[in-house]
Amino acid sequence: MKKKIKIGVVGAGNIFAPHAEGYKLAADKCEVIAVCRQSAGADQKAQVEKVLGREVDLYTDYNEMFSRGDFDAVDIITPHDLHLPVTEAAAKAKLHVLVEKVMARSVAECDKMIEACGKAGVSLHVCHDRRYLGAWAAIKELVDSGALGKIFYLKLDHNQNVGLPAGHWIRSAEALGGGALMSCLTHQIDALRWFGGEAESVACMTKTLPERMEGETAAVMAVAMKSGALANLSINWFTDVNQPGSGLSCELIHVCGDKGEALNTSNNGTWFKLYNDKKLDDEAKYSFAAEPGKSGFFKAVPKDQNPGIARCVSSWIDALRGEGVMLTPGTDSRRTVEVAEAAYKSFETRRFVDLPL
16 A cells, blocks of 8 residues: 555544654654544544644544545554454454554454454554664664573563552453553563563462552563573562652663673663673673664664654554564464463463463
């Protein structure tokens, strides 16, 4: 499709504005012409149009919106329990699909989405936005370059303070597909797979604070990778982050190899250290991975990082036009859900769970 891509969006919650920034980046290649949300009064229409910066038609029924037949693709940014039914309806309408992470609440739902889009001959991609962050891409490039040597350990953490009012869908384990692990530790699970390959075995423990939400508020995972590496993942949804002087970042990534290591925090971007004679000594200093002329094999990455959601959305538009390839097809993102599902099974059975399920 070399024409200007016409887009419909289902969902207009908090994540709507970052997606809109992606459409603005690709404004010469696409246009959002319809949005579906829970209510469609004059005030809601004005809010949507202010975010998009253009006039759109507003709907409260996505099937009605799909039936108009004059757009090419749909961006699904609904609660997780709606990802499957909206994707199936979009496939039936012959619309290409981008769905916000996490892809779905289970592998079974992912497989139904893949099947529906495959039968309809439309594409299915997932907005796992961290793969489109420049600072995370620097880690990927470091690992793939071989500069760190053989990777033997990865640590990935996610920290937030998610306190939501009663009735919010994220407080519902049914709507979310679990708790913090399924909702946001899937960022780290997806990055683990991107950096380190596929998981072989998973062990997990979770902690639920019922006054906060039905699903778990905290979780820790131990993962044995098929490569032989070990990984440690954790999430805490009851802690303040990025406060001046606190030192606690929203996200942390530490990748260790026998020749060097890479470190990323939300506050400070990505840094790397190469060892001398395979020894961790005073001569091995961290260098910023984006500093021109210092690292050689890295692309420039600004310390404030590139907006991952916007880049993902604009990359999707390029892919629909045949001008690029997405990093996150549904067939790949399904495996991230599979690791999360294995973690839940591990907690339920108090056993290690092998992959694939």
